[in-house]
Amino acid sequence: xxxxxxxxxxxxxxxxxxxxxxxxxxxxxxxxxxxxxxxxxxxxxxxxxxxxxxxxxxxxxxxxxxxxxxxxxxxxxxxxxxxxxxxxxxxxxxxxxxxxxxxxxxxxxxxxxxxxxxxxxxxxxxxxxxxxxxxxxxxxxxxxxxxxxxxxxxxxxxxxxxxxxxxxxxxxxxxxxxxxxxxxxxxxxxxxxxxxxxxxxxxxxxxxxxxxxxxxxxxxxxxxxxxxxxxxxxxxxxxxxxxxxxxxxxxxxxxxxxxxxxxxxxxxxxxxxxxxxxxxxxxxxxxxxxxxxxxxxxxxxxxxxxxxxxxxxxxxxxxxxxxxxxxxxxxxxxxxxxxxxxxxxxxxxxxxxxxxxxxxxxxxxxxxxxxxxxxxxxxxxxxxxxxxxxxxxxxxxxxxxxxxxxxxxxxxxxxxxxxxxxxxxxxxxxxxxxxxxxxxxxxxxxxxxxxxxxxxxxxxxxxxxxxxxxxxxxxxxxxxx
Numbered sequence: 001x002x003x004x005x006x007x008x009x010x011x012x013x014x015x016x017x018x019x020x021x022x023x024x025x026x027x028x029x030x031x032x033x034x035x036x037x038x039x040x041x042x043x044x045x046x047x048x049x050x051x052x053x054x055x056x057x058x059x060x061x062x063x064x065x066x067x068x069x070x071x072x073x074x075x076x077x078x079x080x081x082x083x084x085x086x087x088x089x090x091x092x093x094x095x096x097x098x099x100x101x102x103x104x105x106x107x108x109x110x111x112x113x114x115x116x117x118x119x120x121x122x123x124x125x126x127x128x129x130x131x132x133x134x135x136x137x138x139x140x141x142x143x144x145x146x147x148x149x150x151x152x153x154x155x156x157x158x159x160x161x162x163x164x165x166x167x168x169x170x171x172x173x174x175x176x177x178x179x180x181x182x183x184x185x186x187x188x189x190x191x192x193x194x195x196x197x198x199x200x201x202x203x204x205x206x207x208x209x210x211x212x213x214x215x216x217x218x219x220x221x222x223x224x225x226x227x228x229x230x231x232x233x234x235x236x237x238x239x240x241x242x243x244x245x246x247x248x249x250x251x252x253x254x255x256x257x258x259x260x261x262x263x264x265x266x267x268x269x270x271x272x273x274x275x276x277x278x279x280x281x282x283x284x285x286x287x288x289x290x291x292x293x294x295x296x297x298x299x300x301x302x303x304x305x306x307x308x309x310x311x312x313x314x315x316x317x318x319x320x321x322x323x324x325x326x327x328x329x330x331x332x333x334x335x336x337x338x339x340x341x342x343x344x345x346x347x348x349x350x351x352x353x354x355x356x357x358x359x360x361x362x363x364x365x366x367x368x369x370x371x372x373x374x375x376x377x378x379x380x381x382x383x384x385x386x387x388x389x390x391x392x393x394x395x396x397x398x399x400x401x402x403x404x405x406x407x408x409x410x411x412x413x414x415x416x417x418x419x420x421x422x423x424x425x426x427x428x429x430x431x432x433x434x435x436x437x438x439x440x441x442x443x444x445x446x447x448x449x450x451x452x453x454x455x456x457x458x459x460x461x462x463x464x465x466x467x468x469x470x471x472x473x474x475x476x477x478x479x480x481x
Contacts, residue, residue, distance in 0.1 A: 049211035055149035065202030068094035086115035161190040172232020209280035216267030219246035234280035237262035254329040256348040257319030293384035296336035298391030304354040308333035311349030343380035359434035368406025379429035
């Protein structure tokens with residue numbers, strides 16, 4: 001017996017309905033596959049971020065601030081300073097960079113700090129050249145806060161005095177968005193070290209951007225803002241981006257360089273990169289679609305039973321973790337790994353090389369200039385290519401660089417001369433930060449005092465300084481780094 005639907009449709013209509021149903025199922029299959037692909041993270045995805053207080057939601061890095069220079073004498077570039085109540089005002093300047101790769105993009109702003117109640121009564125008044133006319137008299141005076149946020153203060157040892165000032169608005173170029181004000185909180189710290197007093201002014205960006213994102217099918221909390229440098233716009237590669245997995249509270253991704261917008265993160269065997277809008281209200285996750293190459297630790301002709309690496313590398317526009325899987329925020333040690341192709345230098349890496357434990361980074365010294373690269377161009381000598389593995393095998397001949405003294409430095413009779421030498425790989429511009437023998441242990445420091453724990457024996461070199469006639473002048477252990 002035919003059913004009512006059979007009578008209404010007939011065979012031709014039934015075939016047409018079957019074709020429509022088949023097409024519908026096929027379309028549904030495409031939709032489902034697209035949804036699965038999106039869930040796996042094969043498409044760019046943009047997330048909204050909201051602006052929040054750095055003092056309520058920022059980790060320590062967001063609260064350190066950018067340091068300015070403090071001097072006891074006025075800057076000749078400033079046309080006019082105000083009349084000070086203190087006989088010991090603090091004169092300062094700070095460099096705001098529009099582009100971290102171009103030192104000439106710096107905008108210098110001058111300021112001064114006064115004691116309104118007189119010398120020795122406490123610094124409580126800040127003059128900041130907001131309008132940039134080099135006249136510190138015609139800008140609003142910034143007062144010290146009576147009740148600053150709890151997290152505005154730093155708890156570093158040696159700080160004797162800490163003054164938190166009211167926030168001030170500083171204009172920055174946001175590109176297509178034009179000039180926009182950014183709220184900065186000035187903080188004056190006076191510290192004592194070996195009976196010497198040091199003054200430091202830092203400026204903290206008072207807001208950051210925060211929101212929930214997804215990457216590789218995993219949920220993260222994202223915080224976007226400034227730490228050591230303040231650029232204004234938040235789409236610069238060096239902008240701080242801290243990611244915390246939502247399913248592991250507190251275990252933020254923390255390999256060296258992971259806290260930046262330029263970091264490439266590996267999640268579920270896929271790499272992801274990021275970009276942000278200039279104002280930081282949008283964060284886009286990009287699945288990496290380029291080629292991969294191999295980075296490995298090689299023996300360099302030696303017979304070794306253990307070779308592993310863990311840490312990170314950095315390029316001009318990208319930072320990557322090296323080693324095995326990232327567990328609890330840090331990469332595990334491994335012999336080799338796959339990385340996005342590009343040119344890199346060591347950010348900070350720990351290497352097990354037979355019986356040796358080696359810590360290395362890029363060399364941030366230059367000849368006669370400790371912690372100052374001077375005019376030396378960055379060397380990105382670790383070249384990751386699709387068809388050619390790069391082996392770090394310590395086959396380059398090492399050299400010793402004297403960060404201090406400078407070649408032309410002269411000292412008078414009775415003066416002290418500080419000597420600082422570092423061991424480097426000149427081809428990679430890589431500095432050896434530590435060199436330990438894992439088969440030998442020590443429980444005393446260089447001064448012979450107990451450490452309170454046992455550690456690997458550091459192979460710090462014994463250095464002897466002699467005159468040209470061979471007479472010994474000084475002798476001692478020189479630590480690495």
